Amino acid sequence: MKRSKTMELGVGLFMLAGILGLLFLGLRVSGLAFSPPGDTFRLEANFANIGSLKPRARVTMSGVTVGRVSSIELDTDWYDARVILEIDRALEDRLSRDTTAAILTAGLLGEQYVGLTVGGDPETLGDGDTIRDTQSAVVLEELIQQFVSNMISD
Amino acid sequence: MSDSPFVVVEGLSFSRGDKDIFSGIDLRVPRGKITAIMGPSGTGKTTLLKLIGGQLVPDAGRIWIDGHEVHALSRKALFVLRRRMGMLFQSGALFSDLSVYENVAFPLRVHTNLPGAMIRDVVLMKLQAVGLRGARDLMPAELSGGMARRVALARAIALDPELILYDEPFVGQDPISMGVLVQLIKRLNEALGLTAVVVSHDIKETLSIADYVYVIADGQVMAHGTPTTLDVDDDPRVSQFVHGEPDGPVPFHYPASDFFTDILDSGGRQ
């Protein structure tokens, strides 16, 4: 029976290692934080152009991740993009009403994300409110076009 | 009821591919006796045992074991019936990852809820019967052929079956272990009243213990009778087999065209 004991131990360790490995993949590799759902509140923001922003992109404030993009849809009233953001519950009723949202790019070719900057309005944003002041994604072609037309007008 | 045959085979036909192995065989295996089924190699004697055990399904014909028609049973009922049968395989077929002790204990463990101590008693008893109680901790790979077959015999009788099927029990054994096996089979039959079917082509040994003999050739029962009647049978095919003559009605040569023309033919082609 001694041989089977070591075998059982081996299999136990093997399975434990597998579970620990999965934990490692979750925490260290995909950066999961154990935040139960409902720990966030919703904000909406309309952008004229979202570039290549994707659902699940980060929402940051001064570089700190404070939430995620939950969905993106076309607003048929204004024909622009409505982006729904899920922001950390701790920031509910803390962000001023004139907070700006900008679509930024990480590095030259990196992923796009939403950056928030607070303003000075004493009124604050609650669940389901809309951010009025937005700044669209920078599209490289538009930038070049501007640059060229500036050169010509000079 | 007790003197009705234990196993009845009626009109059994079986073929594998295009080759007919049996065409209409009738057998009766009397209760508590040793019945031998003999015949030249390649006549499908092992196949016959597999048919009786319900592992193969015949093309035609029926087989009854103690009144149960084997091939009409559900899978479950067949497995229940098999608990009343033991089979000794040509190769022994011991489970190579279990020790001798565990091999013999295997049928007890899966079919009974006996406590460990009782299983131990039964296993040691069975191993004692085949004279291998001292070898209980060996692994099958460490046994000689004869010992492996004796362990397999102990395993086959572990559940005290009513019918035991021996598949070529004497083949490839040295004279001593052959003698041991002959004695064991005889003794088990006498002491426990087992019904036994022995498939073999070792004439001398088989005839010495069998109560009744069937000789099978070309898919048919060629002769049957007690050993003494067979010995004086005047059918040339039977006497050739029983007395082991190299040539006779069963030809020495595999069917071929004439030797002389064959040689000339191949020479001419090259």
Next chain:
Amino acid sequence: MIQRIWRLGRRGCELLEALGRSGQFLLQSAVGVPSREGWYLWLRQMHFVGVLSLAIVLVSGLFIGMVMALQGYTILVDFGAEQALGQMVALSLLRELAPVVAALLFAGRAGSALTAEIGLMKATEQLTSMEMIGVDPLRRVVAPRLWAGFVALPLLTIGFSVVGIYGGYLVGVEWLGVFEGSYWGNMQASVDFVGDVGNGMVKSLVFALVVTWIAVFQGYDLIPTSEGISRATTRTVVYSSLAVLGLDFVLTALMFGEFS
């Protein structure tokens, strides 16, 4: 001509028959109430197919992670994007390399051994004698192996990923001098637990089922001679490798393709 068509038809029928047989085989062996005895048999097989395959899988994972970091670095550094190394290593491991390479190694290491073992049991009449004792070999011999393979391969795949990512870290950060924070940070920003780790696991489960199924079926269905065993062992490795690579394409298309 007619002859050829006839032969093609017969081939097709044989193929369908084999598929049907193996499907029936899978169903018969996979169902069944696990008993305490069954649990123990499963444990033994976990040891056999899982623990004993661990070394080869982990070592391969380490080397593959290291090679990827090295190759990736030389490409990424041209674009000044070497911070994205962690992301590249992790995503390619989690989505593709870990499930596929672990499954291929598993087929070679454990699959072929399963086929040979069951085939040998068949050739030495152990399966037949088990049946004669009144024990269903599908339950007793095949089912524990099937379930052990099904559980072991995903665990091995996790191990492969973890070790591979660590190997990438060793080469990228410790040797080539990528900033440690960006190695892990970029990885965490781009790897999605459900989308990447989860889908990799789903792939691995599918591969585990297919490879073990092929291995045990080839063992159970082979011609019980030594030649039959060696052929079936080869077939196990060939068929399961092809099945893994083919299924990988289908699964990738479903998971990460445009129409997902």
